[in-house]
Amino acid sequence: MFAFSKTAEEQIENILKKYPEKKKLSAILPLLTLTQRQEGYVSPEAMIEIGKRLDCSPAYVQSVCSFYTMYYTHPVGKHLILFCHNISCQLNGADDLLKYTEDKLNVKVGETTEDKKFTLHREECLAACCGAPMMRVNDTYYENLTRERIDHILDSLD
Amino acid sequence: MTQILLKNIDREGLHTLKVYEEQGGYQSLKKAFEKKPEEIIEMVKASGLRGRGGAGFPTGLKWSFLAKDVFPRYLCCNADESEPGTCKDRLLLEKNPHMLIEGMILCSYACRIEIGYIYLRGEFYHIDAVIEKALDEVRQKGYLGKNIMGTGFNLEIHTHLGAGAYICGEESALLNSLEGMRGEPRSKPPFPAVEGLYSKPTVINNVETLCVIPWIVNEGPEKHAAMGTEKSKGTKLVSVSGHVKKPGNYEIVLGTPTSELIYNMAGGIRDDNKLKAFIPGGSSANILPADKVDVPYDYEAIAEAGSMLGSGALIVMDHTVNIVESALRMTYFYMHESCGKCTPCREGTRWMWQLLTDIQNGEGSNEQVEKLEDICDNMSFKCFCALGDAAVAPVASSIMHFRSDYDELIKKLTPGVTGV
Ligand SMILES: Cc1cc2nc3c(=O)[nH]c(=O)nc-3n(C[C@H](O)[C@H](O)[C@H](O)COP(=O)(O)O)c2cc1C
Numbered sequence: 001m002f003a004f005s006k007t008a009e010e011q012i013e014n015i016l017k018k019y020p021e022k023k024k025l026s027a028i029l030p031l032l033t034l035t036q037r038q039e040g041y042v043s044p045e046a047m048i049e050i051g052k053r054l055d056c057s058p059a060y061v062q063s064v065c066s067f068y069t070m071y072y073t074h075p076v077g078k079h080l081i082l083f084c085h086n087i088s089c090q091l092n093g094a095d096d097l098l099k100y101t102e103d104k105l106n107v108k109v110g111e112t113t114e115d116k117k118f119t120l121h122r123e124e125c126l127a128a129c130c131g132a133p134m135m136r137v138n139d140t141y142y143e144n145l146t147r148e149r150i151d152h153i154l155d156s157l158d
Numbered sequence: 159m160t161q162i163l164l165k166n167i168d169r170e171g172l173h174t175l176k177v178y179e180e181q182g183g184y185q186s187l188k189k190a191f192e193k194k195p196e197e198i199i200e201m202v203k204a205s206g207l208r209g210r211g212g213a214g215f216p217t218g219l220k221w222s223f224l225a226k227d228v229f230p231r232y233l234c235c236n237a238d239e240s241e242p243g244t245c246k247d248r249l250l251l252e253k254n255p256h257m258l259i260e261g262m263i264l265c266s267y268a269c270r271i272e273i274g275y276i277y278l279r280g281e282f283y284h285i286d287a288v289i290e291k292a293l294d295e296v297r298q299k300g301y302l303g304k305n306i307m308g309t310g311f312n313l314e315i316h317t318h319l320g321a322g323a324y325i326c327g328e329e330s331a332l333l334n335s336l337e338g339m340r341g342e343p344r345s346k347p348p349f350p351a352v353e354g355l356y357s358k359p360t361v362i363n364n365v366e367t368l369c370v371i372p373w374i375v376n377e378g379p380e381k382h383a384a385m386g387t388e389k390s391k392g393t394k395l396v397s398v399s400g401h402v403k404k405p406g407n408y409e410i411v412l413g414t415p416t417s418e419l420i421y422n423m424a425g426g427i428r429d430d431n432k433l434k435a436f437i438p439g440g441s442s443a444n445i446l447p448a449d450k451v452d453v454p455y456d457y458e459a460i461a462e463a464g465s466m467l468g469s470g471a472l473i474v475m476d477h478t479v480n481i482v483e484s485a486l487r488m489t490y491f492y493m494h495e496s497c498g499k500c501t502p503c504r505e506g507t508r509w510m511w512q513l514l515t516d517i518q519n520g521e522g523s524n525e526q527v528e529k530l531e532d533i534c535d536n537m538s539f540k541c542f543c544a545l546g547d548a549a550v551a552p553v554a555s556s557i558m559h560f561r562s563d564y565d566e567l568i569k570k571l572t573p574g575v576t577g578v
């Protein structure tokens with residue numbers, strides 16, 4: 001079963017006000033984002049619900065959802081690590097640090113730790129190239145990474 | 159040196175309306191509202207400002223292309239910033255959101271627009287909150303809403319978050335995404351100025367482009383046109399990254415030598431290594447060899463040197479780099495980000511990635527390098543949108559200027575195949 005929380009319902013009301021009345025399909029990404037943040041992923045039930053809200057089929061919601069990399073269709077860990085490996089970060093040692101993080105968490109890229117605490121993703125450029133190497137953990141950017149800094153950041157999350 | 163964009167960037171609290179106004183913020187509104195909308199467009203034309211998102215199209219001209227007498231019209235600010243190497247818009251959005259809002263108000267007034275959207279890449283979730291807060295302050299102050307400052311001009315601005323797709327920075331894909339569809343590009347024409355968001359006339363501009371508008375209105379277009387070269391006017395934010403001692407965003411007057419950016423502003427090459435190569439305008443621009451380092455940083459000079467200014471992302475590589483490895487990483491990016499709508503890009507990027515991977519792993523041959531050149535040829539100008547051409551840039555330019563790096567991998571690691 002999926003239902004939007006009470007605060008989510010309030011947010012939906014505000015989201016729908018952003019777009020012209022007959023164009024509420026524009027709210028599909030915001031609603032998917034809201035779902036992802038509430039549940040940690042987007043389930044088929046959630047897609048059905050979003051379809052109802054926006055007068056489109058669940059299949060349509062699924063086709064949009066699958067286009068964008070930030071939506072997950074399976075639960076992810078409590079903390080989501082997006083580790084940039086693109087050119088500026090690569091030049092500054094991102095590959096080594098990503099390997100270090102894999103070993104530290106004992107997972108491979110794309111996997112979640114057994115205790116469901118961390119999911120590690122390799123990411124394309126996140127617009128922090130002047131602070132390379134960098135990662136985004138949940139909603140925070142961490143730049144100028146070193147092994148020590150990675151230890152410090154990940155160890156301090158509970 | 160004149161600073162338009164970074165002048166007060168380190169001032170504490172600049173993201174608040176109070177501090178922004180103390181620094182002279184929003185004073186351009188009164189000046190603009192005394193003029194007719196068309197006059198503002200003329201000012202922007204006269205300033206010589208060109209789009210800072212990548213293509214460098216003259217901004218005033220773009221505004222004047224809006225379909226006549228068709229309403230409503232929309233403004234979309236492109237804050238999708240995803241071009242590898244580029245991190246200038248994030249700086250402006252995080253630290254100086256009011257400068258963007260002021261620019262959007264001026265653009266909307268000039269183009270008779272009543273609704274504006276700021277399309278932020280999904281990973282800028284934390285920035286969305288900063289901008290929403292700034293918008294709230296401005297609404298309360300009366301710079302947004304109905305009958306702004308008694309002029310009869312109405313405007314609302316909203317943010318809209320994407321969800322991780324480089325292609326949504328391409329303007330027509332951005333519009334599809336904003337309309338609630340998969341972010342695939344549209345065919346052009348019709349251009350957005352005629353049929354854009356919800357099939358209505360739409361202006362799409364980059365964050366940095368819009369941030370320059372208040373300065374032009376305040377200081378006058380002549381002063382802007384007096385800076386830079388004949389065709390590249392004003393200043394530009396350049397994100398300098400890679401193997402430099404002081405990576406960062408620097409504001410230069412267009413036409414400043416690239417060597418000045420690398421060796422003075424960014425402190426030179428790390429460990430005092432030798433410069434091997436640089437990419438002047440993000441991963442979509444051709445890689446240039448070190449001997450071009452004195453090229454003036456402006457649209458024409460960089461094009462003449464065989465690359466492009468693009469988004470203003472200067473990526474610096476020292477002599478320790480094997481360019482094949484860099485080209486491979488950028489090719490992976492384009493393969494990953496290809497939207498899959500057209501065959502040459504969808505298949506070509508994957509094929510190039512496979513060949514480069516083989517070469518990188520020591521399983522390459524000269525035939526494979528030729529095959530790469532062949533694919534580049536078959537993709538150039540034959541893809542549905544500019545991402546296809548962008549994907550060609552790192553591969554074609556790395557072969558052109560750094561063929562010896564390919565040879566080294568082919569010879570060194572493949573017994574028997576000695577670079578026949
Ligand atoms: C694949 C691709 C990605 C792009 N990404 C961006 C981007 O992230 N930000 C941006 O401002 N322009 C981007 N552009 C350029 C836009 O299509 C458009 O030209 C620009 O936003 C227009 O604004 P301007 O005239 O102010 O530069 C991209 C273009 C392509 C082909």
Ligand code: SF4
Nearest residue numbers: 497498499500503543
């Ligand atoms: S060139 Fe690539 S990104 Fe552009 S439409 Fe074709 S497949 Fe999509």
Ligand code: FES
Nearest residue numbers: 084089125128129
């Ligand atoms: S390349 Fe890593 S943030 Fe841009």
